[in-house]
Each structure stands twice: as structure tokens, then as C-alpha cells.
Amino acid sequence: MKKILLASGDSWTDQNFRSAPHPEMDVSWPKWPEILAKHLDMEVINLGKCGQDNIETYESIQDAVIAYGDDVGFVAVGWTHANRRGYQRWNSNLQCWEIDHSQYGKITGFRLKTHVKNTVRLYMNIQILCERYNIPYLQAQMNLLFPRKGEQSYQPFWMEDDYLEGENHEETALRELYDYDGIIDDKRFLGWPPIPALNGWSMMDKYITPESGMTISKYDGHPNKEGQEKIAEAFIKCL
Amino acid sequence: MLMKKYLIVSGDSFVDRKFRSAAHPEMDVSWPMWPELLAEKLDMRLINLGKSGQGNEYIYSALQDTIEEFKDKNEIGMVVVGWSQCFRMDYQDVGGEWCTERINPYSDVFGWVKKSLRICKSLEYMCEHYNIPYVQTQMIPMYIDWLRGLPPTDQAIMFEGKDMIGDRNEYPGDAVEDEESLLKILIEHDDIINHNNFIGWPISKKLGGYNLSLETIGLQGSPYVISEYDGHPNEEGHKRLAKAIYKHIKEK
Numbered sequence: 018m019k020k021i022l023l024a025s026g027d028s029w030t031d032q033n034f035r036s037a038p039h040p041e042m043d044v045s046w047p048k049w050p051e052i053l054a055k056h057l058d059m060e061v062i063n064l065g066k067c068g069q070d071n072i073e074t075y076e077s078i079q080d081a082v083i084a085y086g087d088d089v090g091f092v093a094v095g096w097t098h099a100n101r102r103g104y105q106r107w108n109s110n111l112q113c114w115e116i117d118h119s120q121y122g123k124i125t126g127f128r129l130k131t132h133v134k135n136t137v138r139l140y141m142n143i144q145i146l147c148e149r150y151n152i153p154y155l156q157a158q159m160n161l162l163f164p165r166k167g168e169q170s171y172q173p174f175w176m177e178d179d180y181l182e183g184e185n186h187e188e189t190a191l192r193e194l195y196d197y198d199g200i201i202d203d204k205r206f207l208g209w210p211p212i213p214a215l216n217g218w219s220m221m222d223k224y225i226t227p228e229s230g231m232t233i234s235k236y237d238g239h240p241n242k243e244g245q246e247k248i249a250e251a252f253i254k255c256l
Numbered sequence: 257m258l259m260k261k262y263l264i265v266s267g268d269s270f271v272d273r274k275f276r277s278a279a280h281p282e283m284d285v286s287w288p289m290w291p292e293l294l295a296e297k298l299d300m301r302l303i304n305l306g307k308s309g310q311g312n313e314y315i316y317s318a319l320q321d322t323i324e325e326f327k328d329k330n331e332i333g334m335v336v337v338g339w340s341q342c343f344r345m346d347y348q349d350v351g352g353e354w355c356t357e358r359i360n361p362y363s364d365v366f367g368w369v370k371k372s373l374r375i376c377k378s379l380e381y382m383c384e385h386y387n388i389p390y391v392q393t394q395m396i397p398m399y400i401d402w403l404r405g406l407p408p409t410d411q412a413i414m415f416e417g418k419d420m421i422g423d424r425n426e427y428p429g430d431a432v433e434d435e436e437s438l439l440k441i442l443i444e445h446d447d448i449i450n451h452n453n454f455i456g457w458p459i460s461k462k463l464g465g466y467n468l469s470l471e472t473i474g475l476q477g478s479p480y481v482i483s484e485y486d487g488h489p490n491e492e493g494h495k496r497l498a499k500a501i502y503k504h505i506k507e508k
Contacts, residue, residue, distance in 0.1 A: 135317075
């Protein structure tokens with residue numbers, strides 16, 4: 018029996034991804050987890066979900082590692098924006114867990130630094146989980162850890178309060194990453210530390226840029242077919 | 257001379273060195289608490305991360321941040337965690353201070369319990385990964401207070417005339433049916449949680465487990481709690497908690 022590749026993340030990873038600006042578009046091209054699994058000769062279990070936040074991404078991997086045990090041959094994680102947060106709710110009619118995305122970005126106690134710190138703790142949790150069970154793994158920041166002012170996916174509604182205080186919150190957030198330098202295994206984390214200001218990158222910074230020709234369109238920055246292949250190639254290079 | 261190792265403890269008001277009784281604000285509650293008593297018995301230096309009102313996300317995150325600060329993890333002799341209610345929501349405010357909402361406005365009791373159990377498991381991963389001896393326990397009931405209808409706070413009962421029974425929040429569902437579903441979630445975790453390191457697992461009397469405070473010091477009115485209005489441990493209660501945890505550490 019083939020071993021299992023567990024992958025998780027948000028819309029950059031979701032095999033059921035649909036383009037919101039182009040709902041009619043056929044986007045059924047292979048996503049990076051499928052390509053990576055083929056390379057590793059493993060069966061893929063893709064836990065990526067559009068809109069999924071980083072806590073849910075970690076929890077999905079944790080639950081699956083417990084459920085599949087020794088059958089897990091590899092874990093690959095594509096992280097999303099640190100500020101995103103969703104909530105899990107039990108649907109007793111459908112007997113399944115559902116995620117409520119209505120609260121996107123509205124978490125109380127809003128501060129970029131704390132969102133980044135939470136995500137860095139989750140990077141560490143994945144590292145500890147995989148090393149604990151001797152599971153080979155790779156992780157990468159897919160889209161930006163936090164959208165910067167002036168960038169395509171920057172959304173003023175979650176940054177405004179921070180900027181109103183007059184502190185350079187980006188700089189403070191960067192310090193959270195700095196603290197984990199030497200603790201996060203940079204051989205297992207593509208582009209660590211995942212932000213250009215610290216000489217690292219996310220997939221969005223390095224490959225899937227608006228000018229790269231690897232996004233769906235100028236209205237949809239998600240990776241197109243070539244983009245997904247490029248992401249898979251980046252993972253494969255690090256194996 | 258060998259340097260003493262650290263005992264790192266995390267939890268809520270049952271652990272917090274700065275604990276004050278909301279029902280009896282004038283009371284001197286500066287008696288030694290179980291973390292100090294335990295550190296003495298184990299001959300370790302204490303780092304107490306307990307913070308009143310906090311939930312399980314804080315309890316784990318504070319511990320994770322502290323453990324990561326140790327370059328040499330061998331300096332940590334033991335980690336002991338007393339988990340709180342699953343329905344609290346922790347967050348950091350604009351100053352980075354940890355805060356909590358008494359009732360998480362998102363998700364429901366099933367989501368909260370699953371999240372708390374994942375956090376318990378994450379603690380195991382972290383401590384086993386770094387070879388740190390650890391013990392965890394459900395210090396106060398994880399979900400029962402929510403199912404029974406959450407009563408007003410001690411402070412509201414004492415000073416605002418609220419009634420413990422009459423002013424409960426009504427549980428928004430079928431508590432009997434939902435408790436059965438919650439017990440199933442606990443049973444599903446029975447092979448996942450390391451029983452040796454979890455005092456009282458599987459945390460429910462109905463499954464043969466318990467939460468440590470009820471088991472060791474009892475409810476309001478017991479001689480080991482502050483008063484009939486405040487169920488926190490008194491001096492004797494803390495001694496009993498320290499003794500129970502120490503006994504588990506020595507016998508496991």
C-alpha cells in the first residue's frame with residue numbers, strides 16, 4: 018500500500034478551488050499536493066480548504082496524523098495570511114464539522130504582531146508534530162504572511178486600527194519571526210523567514226507574482242496551472 | 257553545585273499567584289499555592305504562568321513561548337498543566353496582553369471540546385519532543401458548567417444580587433443528548449491521550465475519570481474551598497492539590 022501525503026492550506030491548496038472573479042472558468046488543473054504526491058509515489062489526502070485559517074490548517078494535519086498513523090509518509094503545509102481566522106461548528110443535520118467564515122478578519126484584540134506570533138507558534142507545532150513521529154515534512158508560506166500596504170491583497174479593514182496607533186506594526190511583527198530564527202528548521206521551511214524584509218519569501222513573493230504569468234488573471238491572484246506546477250517544483254527541490 | 261531545574265506550571269485562577277477572590281476581595285489569599293508547594297517537594301525552581309480567567313489557548317501558548325525561550329531544554333525539570341473550561345476565548349489585546357472572553361462567541365461546545373483536546377495533545381507533542389517530563393490534568397470541569405447552564409460569576413452573585421440557579425445562562429440545546437456526544441468525543445481520544453501523564457483522564461466521572469479540583473477539594477461548601485460563594489481552593493485545598501499531583505508524579 019502506498020504511503021499518504023497529507024497536505025493542507027487555504028485556496029492555494031484546495032483541490033476544489035473555484036475562482037470567485039471567474040466562476041465559469043475550468044480550474045480543475047492538478048494542484049501542487051497532487052503533483053508532489055505523484056513525485057513521491059504517494060497517495061494524496063488534500064485537507065486544503067478555501068478560506069481556511071492557519072489554526073484550522075494545523076488542526077487538520079494534527080487530526081489526520083492521529084487518524085492515519087504510520088501510513089503517513091509525508092506532510093506538506095501551505096500557510097495563509099496570519100490575520101485570517103475561522104471557526105469550527107458541528108452541523109448535526111449533516112453530521113460533519115463546518116467552518117464559519119463570516120468572522121473573517123474580525124477577531125477581537127486586533128494586532129498584526131499577535132496574529133504573526135500565533136502563526137509562528139503553528140509553524141513550530143507542525144515541526145514538533147512531524148519530528149515527534151519521524152514524518153518527513155515541508156512547510157511554506159503560500160500567500161503573504163500579512164499583506165503589506167499598497168499590495169494587491171492588502172485589506173485596509175484589518176490593518177487600519179494598527180496604523181492608527183502610529184506604531185510601525187510591520188517592524189514589530191518582523192521581530193516575532195526574528196525570535197524564531199534558529200528554532201524553525203529552515204531546511205524544512207521553504208523561504209524561511211517568509212518575508213522579503215528578512216531576506217526570505219512566500220510563494221507569492223517569489224514565484225506567483227502578478228507579473229509572473231502564473232496567476233489566474235489580473236483579477237484573481239491564485240496560481241494557475243503553471244503556478245501550481247511551479248509551487249510543486251519548489252517543494253520537490255527541497256526534498 | 258548542581259543548578260536546580262525549573263518546574264513550569266500553567267493554568268488559570270487555580271494556578272495564578274496573583275489570584276484574588278472576586279467574592280471576597282478583602283480576603284488575604286496569599287497562602288502558598290499548589291505550584292509553589294509542588295516545586296518545593298520536587299526541589300525545583302518555579303515558573304508560574306497561571307493567569308486568572310484564561311482559557312486553554314493561553315495556557316498552552318504561554319507554555320510554548322516559555323519553553324522555546326530555553327536554549328537548553330534540559331534546564332526544564334517538569335511541566336505541569338491544569339486545564340480550564342473549554343468555552344473561554346483567549347486573545348492578545350493591542351498591547352500584547354493576554355485577555356479572555358468568558359464565553360467564546362464562535363463555534364459551539366463540540367468545537368470547543370475538540371479544540372481543547374487538540375491542545376492537550378499538542379502539549380504532549382511538545383514535551384515529548386523536547387524530552388521534558390510533564391503532567392497534565394483537567395483542573396476544573398471542561399464543559400459541564402456550560403451544559404448545565406453557566407451560572408453568573410462569583411462577583412455577580414455576591415455583589416450584584418444574581419442568583420446561582422435562577423440567573424444561569426440557559427444551555428442552547430439538548431444537554432443530555434449533547435453530553436452523550438461529548439462523551440463519544442472523549443472516548444475517541446482515549447487511545448490518543450497518554451493516560452500515564454494525564455491525571456484523571458478521561459476527565460468525566462461517567463467514563464471513570466475526573467477533574468482534579470472536584471476530586472480533590474470538592475465544591476463550594478467543602479472545607480477545602482474558600483467559601484460557599486467561591487469554589488477556589490483555600491490553603492488546605494492547595495495542599496491537597498499539590499499532594500495529589502506529587503503522588504501521581506511519584507507513582508506514574
